[in-house]
Amino acid sequence: MRGITTTALTVAAMIAAVSLAPQAQAADRGSLNGSFTATSNGEWARTNDVFRNEVSVRALWTISSQCSYPSECTGSVTSDQGWTAPIYQTGGTWYVKHVVPNWIPCPDGTFASGLQVFRFIRATPDGASADPTSNTLVGEDITTGPSGACGRSLPLYITMPFKLIKLS
Numbered sequence: 001m002r003g004i005t006t007t008a009l010t011v012a013a014m015i016a017a018v019s020l021a022p023q024a025q026a027a028d029r030g031s032l033n034g035s036f037t038a039t040s041n042g043e044w045a046r047t048n049d050v051f052r053n054e055v056s057v058r059a060l061w062t063i064s065s066q067c068s069y070p071s072e073c074t075g076s077v078t079s080d081q082g083w084t085a086p087i088y089q090t091g092g093t094w095y096v097k098h099v100v101p102n103w104i105p106c107p108d109g110t111f112a113s114g115l116q117v118f119r120f121i122r123a124t125p126d127g128a129s130a131d132p133t134s135n136t137l138v139g140e141d142i143t144t145g146p147s148g149a150c151g152r153s154l155p156l157y158i159t160m161p162f163k164l165i166k167l168s
Contacts, residue, residue: 030070030089030132032063034166038079038118040141041161048157057141061164063087092130094120094137104145104156112149117142118162127163135166 038061042054065075065087073089077096085098096118103114120139124131127138138161145156 031065031067031073032075032087032089032094032137032166033065034063036061036063037165037167039163039165041163045158045160048154054158054160056160065089092121092132094118094139100143103143104149106150108150110150112145114143114145114156117144120162120164137164138162 038057038059040057042056045052045054047054060080062078063075065073067073067089071089071092073087073094075087076084077087078084083098085096087094087096089095098116100114100116102111104112106112118139118141120137121130122132122134123129123136123138124134125136127136140159141162142157142159144158147153147155149156
């Protein structure tokens with residue numbers, strides 16, 4: 001009787017281990033974790049939909065995320081530029097949103113904040129097509145100032161190509 005109980009427990013433990021392993025792997029599949037170089041290319045910037053050179057920005061991001069499904073993930077980003085923000089993925093697209101204080105200088109010496117949104121997907125290194133296993137991500141860096149800032153009813157809107165590359 002003792003031999004049957006031990007064998008049954010061993011089989012049950014093996015089944016549990018096998019059934020839990022794929023779930024753990026599926027939960028981690030697609031997550032972003034580690035250090036990344038984040039680059040916003042100012043040479044191709046558009047200000048209110050008109051091409052205008054802006055300063056290119058390169059930063060170091062540390063990302064920690066977990067996925068509940070392969071295309072639904074949440075976590076946080078810490079930038080060496082001094083900000084931390086949530087990161088999330090839905091439908092294969094990643095998003096990072098944070099407020100940029102004092103982004104728009106006004107003629108009267110005051111400043112208005114902007115909302116910066118990074119939107120990106122995993123892609124081939126040249127950015128030509130999607131690649132769900134790639135450590136290169138491409139997309140846009142979009143910063144918007146509120147309408148009415150500095151006494152203008154037109155919002156300031158700057159968008160730049162964005163690339164995120166995992167450091168080894």
